[in-house]
Amino acid sequence: MKIILHIWRQRNADDKGRMARYEVPNVNEHMSFLEMLDVLNEDLIAKDEEPVAFDHDCREGICGMCGSMVNGVAHGPKPGTTLCQLHMRFFKDGDELYLEPWRARAFPIVKDLVVDRSAFDRVMAAGGFISVATGSAPDGNAILVPKEDADRAMDAAACIGCGACVAMCPNASASLFLAAKISHLGLLPQGQPERHERAVAMVAQANQELFGACTNIGECEAVCPKEIKLEVIARMNHDFLLAKLAGRGAAEEG
Amino acid sequence: MELDSKCPTGPIETRWDRHQFSLKLVNPANKRKYTILVVGTGLAGGSAAASLAELGYNVKCFCFQDSPRRAHSIAAQGGINAAKNYHNDGDSVYRLFYDTVKGGDFRARESNVYRLAQVSLNIIDQCVAQGVPFAREYSGYLDNRSFGGAQVSRTFYARGQTGQQLLLGAYQALERQIGAGAVEMFPRTEMLDLIVIDGHARGIVTRDLMTGKIESHLGDAVVLGTGGYGNVYYLSTNAKGSNATAIWRAYKRGALFGNPCFTQIHPTCIPVSGDYQSKLTLMSESLRNDGRVWVPAKKDDTRPASQIPEAERDYYLERRYPSFGNLVPRDVASRNAKAVCDEGRGVGGTKLAVYLDLRDAIDRLGKHVIKERYGNLIDMYERIAGEDPYQEPMRIYPAIHYTMGGLWVDYNLMSTIPGLYVIGEANFSDHGANRLGASALMQGLADGYFVLPNTINDYVASTKLEKADANNAAVRDAEEQVLQTTSKLLHNKGTRSVDSFHRELGKLMWEYCGMSRTAEGLKLALSKIPGLREQYWREVKVLGSGEELNQSLEKAGRVADFFELAELICLDALERNESCGGHFREEYQTPEGEAARDDAHYSYAAAWEFRGVGNRPDLHKEPLTFEYVHPAQRSYK
Numbered sequence: 001m002k003i004i005l006h007i008w009r010q011r012n013a014d015d016k017g018r019m020a021r022y023e024v025p026n027v028n029e030h031m032s033f034l035e036m037l038d039v040l041n042e043d044l045i046a047k048d049e050e051p052v053a054f055d056h057d058c059r060e061g062i063c064g065m066c067g068s069m070v071n072g073v074a075h076g077p078k079p080g081t082t083l084c085q086l087h088m089r090f091f092k093d094g095d096e097l098y099l100e101p102w103r104a105r106a107f108p109i110v111k112d113l114v115v116d117r118s119a120f121d122r123v124m125a126a127g128g129f130i131s132v133a134t135g136s137a138p139d140g141n142a143i144l145v146p147k148e149d150a151d152r153a154m155d156a157a158a159c160i161g162c163g164a165c166v167a168m169c170p171n172a173s174a175s176l177f178l179a180a181k182i183s184h185l186g187l188l189p190q191g192q193p194e195r196h197e198r199a200v201a202m203v204a205q206a207n208q209e210l211f212g213a214c215t216n217i218g219e220c221e222a223v224c225p226k227e228i229k230l231e232v233i234a235r236m237n238h239d240f241l242l243a244k245l246a247g248r249g250a251a252e253e254g
Numbered sequence: 255m256e257l258d259s260k261c262p263t264g265p266i267e268t269r270w271d272r273h274q275f276s277l278k279l280v281n282p283a284n285k286r287k288y289t290i291l292v293v294g295t296g297l298a299g300g301s302a303a304a305s306l307a308e309l310g311y312n313v314k315c316f317c318f319q320d321s322p323r324r325a326h327s328i329a330a331q332g333g334i335n336a337a338k339n340y341h342n343d344g345d346s347v348y349r350l351f352y353d354t355v356k357g358g359d360f361r362a363r364e365s366n367v368y369r370l371a372q373v374s375l376n377i378i379d380q381c382v383a384q385g386v387p388f389a390r391e392y393s394g395y396l397d398n399r400s401f402g403g404a405q406v407s408r409t410f411y412a413r414g415q416t417g418q419q420l421l422l423g424a425y426q427a428l429e430r431q432i433g434a435g436a437v438e439m440f441p442r443t444e445m446l447d448l449i450v451i452d453g454h455a456r457g458i459v460t461r462d463l464m465t466g467k468i469e470s471h472l473g474d475a476v477v478l479g480t481g482g483y484g485n486v487y488y489l490s491t492n493a494k495g496s497n498a499t500a501i502w503r504a505y506k507r508g509a510l511f512g513n514p515c516f517t518q519i520h521p522t523c524i525p526v527s528g529d530y531q532s533k534l535t536l537m538s539e540s541l542r543n544d545g546r547v548w549v550p551a552k553k554d555d556t557r558p559a560s561q562i563p564e565a566e567r568d569y570y571l572e573r574r575y576p577s578f579g580n581l582v583p584r585d586v587a588s589r590n591a592k593a594v595c596d597e598g599r600g601v602g603g604t605k606l607a608v609y610l611d612l613r614d615a616i617d618r619l620g621k622h623v624i625k626e627r628y629g630n631l632i633d634m635y636e637r638i639a640g641e642d643p644y645q646e647p648m649r650i651y652p653a654i655h656y657t658m659g660g661l662w663v664d665y666n667l668m669s670t671i672p673g674l675y676v677i678g679e680a681n682f683s684d685h686g687a688n689r690l691g692a693s694a695l696m697q698g699l700a701d702g703y704f705v706l707p708n709t710i711n712d713y714v715a716s717t718k719l720e721k722a723d724a725n726n727a728a729v730r731d732a733e734e735q736v737l738q739t740t741s742k743l744l745h746n747k748g749t750r751s752v753d754s755f756h757r758e759l760g761k762l763m764w765e766y767c768g769m770s771r772t773a774e775g776l777k778l779a780l781s782k783i784p785g786l787r788e789q790y791w792r793e794v795k796v797l798g799s800g801e802e803l804n805q806s807l808e809k810a811g812r813v814a815d816f817f818e819l820a821e822l823i824c825l826d827a828l829e830r831n832e833s834c835g836g837h838f839r840e841e842y843q844t845p846e847g848e849a850a851r852d853d854a855h856y857s858y859a860a861a862w863e864f865r866g867v868g869n870r871p872d873l874h875k876e877p878l879t880f881e882y883v884h885p886a887q888r889s890y891k
C-alpha cells in the first residue's frame with residue numbers, strides 16, 4: 001500500500017521548522033511504523049536528502065525512546081501501543097499521516113522528531129527512588145508485600161518514560177509520569193519512610209522544569225502505551241497534600 | 255603474553271571472601287580524589303556507577319541514549335536467578351554454580367561462577383529494598399518460577415518485565431547519586447576511543463551526539479559496561495543502538511578479546527516477516543514452561559495448526575529429551591528448531607518457524623491463569639504478528655540474542671590493560687559457551703553492585719597514578735584518530751547507505767557463523783569479509799554534518815567496527831575445532847547430533863590480541879581447570 005507522510009523537519013533547535021510531504025509507495029502490512037520510516041529514510045539517502053531523525057532503540061515497546069504525534073495522537077491511533085509496536089496493518093492504502101515531535105516547553109526539539117526529555121531524569125533525581133545504599137539490604141523475604149499491593153505497584157512501575165502523557169496534555173503536565181513513580185514506590189512498604197518527601201520533591205522539580213499543572217483532563221491516560229491509570233495522580237495528590245499539611249518537605253519546595 | 259586470571263585457590267566456598275580480604279582498601283576520605291569513568295548505564299554500568307558513587311568515588315557516567323534508563327537491559331523479560339532455595343526444592347549456591355558451569359558447557363572459570371552464584375543472594379535483597387516490584391505469592395512472600403534449563407524454581411520475576419524493573423532500580427539509584435552531585439551524567443554521549451597513558455587506561459574520547467563535539471575525559475580508571483555485540487548479525491534481539499564500538503576500540507588499544515565466537519541464539523523469537531525487518535523480538539522463554547513446541551510430523555504440511563490432529567504433530571523436544579522436554583537449554587532448543595525446519599517441517603509462510611502452543615496449558619489451567627502469567631507477552635505477539643495466541647499457536651524461530659564472548663577479564667574484572675574494567679555482557683564473562691536463562695541480569699548486577707566496587711579499590715590503592723595530563727600525546731593521538739574517522743565517513747561521497755552494508759554483513763554472518771558452522775563456511779566468510787569491509791570504506795554514504803545530531807554518522811562508525819569484529823568472530827569459530835554451547839561446528843557432533851566437545855584440546859578461553867586491521871591477531875590461551883564440576887557431555891535426555 002501507499003502511505004503519504006507529512007513530517008516535521010527541523011534542522012536544529014534554532015531552525016524554525018516546517019512540514020514536508022513524502023510518499024512511501026511500497027508499504028507492507030507487516031512492517032512496523034518505524035520500519036516504514038526506515039524505508040523512507042533509505043529512499044531519501046538514495047536521493048541525497050538527509051534522512052528524518054527520530055529516536056528509537058529497543059523497538060519492542062519497552063525502552064521508551066520512540067514516539068511522535070501521528071495525526072495529533074501521541075504514538076498513533078492504537079491504544080496501549082508505542083510507535084515502534086504500531087504495525088502498518090492498522091492503516092490503509094492512501095492514508096495521509098501527519099508526524100510531529102512531542103511539543104512541550106519542557107521538551108525542547110533537538111531535530112526533526114527528536115526532543116530533549118532530560119527534564120524527566122532531573123525529576124527522578126529529585127526524589128524518584130528509595131534511599132538504600134548497595135549492601136545494606138535485609139533478606140528479600142524479610143519484607144512482606146501483599147500480592148495486591150505488589151501488583152498495583154507493578155502496574156504503576158510499568159511506565160517507560162516516553163513522554164507521550166506530556167505531549168498529549170493540553171497543559172503539558174507531567175503528572176502521570178510523576179505519579180506513576182510516586183505510586184509505585186508509595187504502595188510498597190520499602191517506600192514508606194520517604195513517601196511524603198518524595199512527592200513534594202518531585203512535584204517541585206517538575207514545576208521548575210516548566211511542566212504544566214494537571215487539570216484532570218485525562219488525555220494522558222488515553223495515550224499511555226503502558227495504560228497507566230489516572231488513579232495514580234489521585235494518590236500523588238493525596239501524598240503531596242498530607243506532606244504539606246504535616247509541613248514536611250517544605251525545604252525542597254523552595 | 256602470560257594470562258593471569260588471578261583466581262584464588264583453595265576451597266571454592268571461601269575463595270571470594272578470602273580474596274576480598276586480601277584486596278587493598280582506599281580510605282573513605284581519599285576516594286573522592288579519584289575519578290572513575292563508567293561507560294554504559296545498563297544493569298552492569300548503572301549499578302556500578304551508583305555503587306561507586308555511594309562509596310565516595312567521583313564518577314562520570316556516559317550513555318549514547320537520551321537517558322540512562324533506556325539501556326537495553328530494560329528489554330529483558332523473563333527473570334533473574336538467585337539460589338535462595340525459598341521453595342525448598344533442593345536449590346543451593348552450589349547447585350546454581352554447578353548448573354551454570356555445566357550449562358556453559360565447561361568453558362567458564364569455576365571461581366568466577368561460584369562467586370556469581372554466591373552474590374546472587376545479595377542481588378535479590380538489594381533489589382527488593384530498592385522497591386523492585388517482584389511477583390509475590392498471596393502470603394506476601396516472593397514468588398519464583400523455573401526457567402529455561404533449570405529443574406528448580408529459582409527465578410525471580412516482575413511480570414514479563416523483569417529487566418525493566420531491575421534496570422529502573424539501578425537507574426533510580428544512579429539518579430539519586432546524580433541528584434546528590436556524586437555522579438556527573440553524560441547522556442547522548444558516545445565513547446569512540448580509549449586513552450591509554452603509560453600502559454594504564456586513563457580516559458576516553460567521546461562524541462556529544464547533539465553537538466558533535468569531540469572531547470576527552472580523563473580519570474583514574476575506566477569501566478566499560480557497554481553490552482554485547484549481537485548486532486554484528488544485523489538482525490538480533492538487541493536494541494537498534496546496541497553496538498560493540500567501546501569494547502572494539504579498547505581491543506584495538508590492547509585489551510584482549512575473549513571467546514568472540516560464543517554467541518547465543520535464543521530459541522523463542524518472532525520469525526522474520528520480510529526484507530524490511532529491522533530487528534527481531536524475543537518472546538520470553540518462560541513461555542516454554544507452559545507452551546509445547548511442535549511441528550507437523552510430515553514434510554510440507556500446509557494445513558493450519560488447528561486442523562493437524564494430535565497424532566500428526568511432532569512434539570520433538572519432548573520426544574528427544576524426555577526429562578527436560580520443552581525446558582532444554584537455549585542452544586539445544588535452537589538447534590533442534592533449525593533441524594526440523596531444515597527437514598522441511600517448518601511452519602508459516604517462510605517455513606522458518608515452529609509452533610509454541612499454549613492450548614494444553616489453557617485447557618488445564620484456564621485462560622485467566624495463562625493471561626496472568628504471560629498476558630503482556632501474548633499481547634506483544636498479537637501486536638507484532640497479528641494473530642491471537644489464545645486461538646492459534648505462536649510461531650517462533652531462533653535469533654541472535656546474547657554474546658558470551660567479550661573483552662577478556664581476570665577475576666577482578668580487569669582487562670589486560672591495567673585500569674580498564676569490563677563488566678556485564680561486555681566482558682567474556684561467567685557463562686562459558688552458553689548462558690542459562692535468567693543469568694544475564696544476575697551477572698550484570700553481580701558485577702556492578704558487588705564485584706567491581708570491591709575489586710577496583712585494590713587497583714586504585716596499589717597503583718601510583720599521577721594526574722592525567724590533557725596535553726599528553728596519547729590524548730591528542732586518540733582525539734586525532736576519532737576526528738579522522740568521523741571526517742572520513744562524512745566526506746566519503748559514496749553511493750550506498752550504512753544499513754545496506756550492515757544487512758549484507760549480517761546475512762553473511764548468520765549464514766556462515768550462526769546457529770551451526772563449518773570450517774568450509776567460515777573460510778568462505780573470512781574470504782569475503784575483508785573485501786566487503788574495503789567496499790564499505792569506499793562506497794558508504796553518510797549525509798549531513800558532524801556538528802549536529804547525525805544518526806547515520808553514529809551508525810556508520812558502529813558498522814565499521816562490526817566489520818572488523820565479524821572477522822574475529824569467524825576466525826575464533828574456525829580455530830575452535832569442537833562444538834560447545836552456542837558454538838556448534840557440524841563436523842563435531844555425537845551420533846545423536848549433540849555437540850561434541852574436545853576437552854583434550856580446547857579446554858581453554860581464547861583471548862585474541864589485536865595486530866592491526868587486516869592482520870591476523872595473536873591467540874593466547876587461558877587453560878581452564880575443573881576441580882569441582884567434572885566435565886561430562888551435557889545430557890538433557
Ligand code: FES
Nearest residue numbers: 057059064066084
Ligand atoms: S523504541 Fe523502545 S519503546 Fe519504542
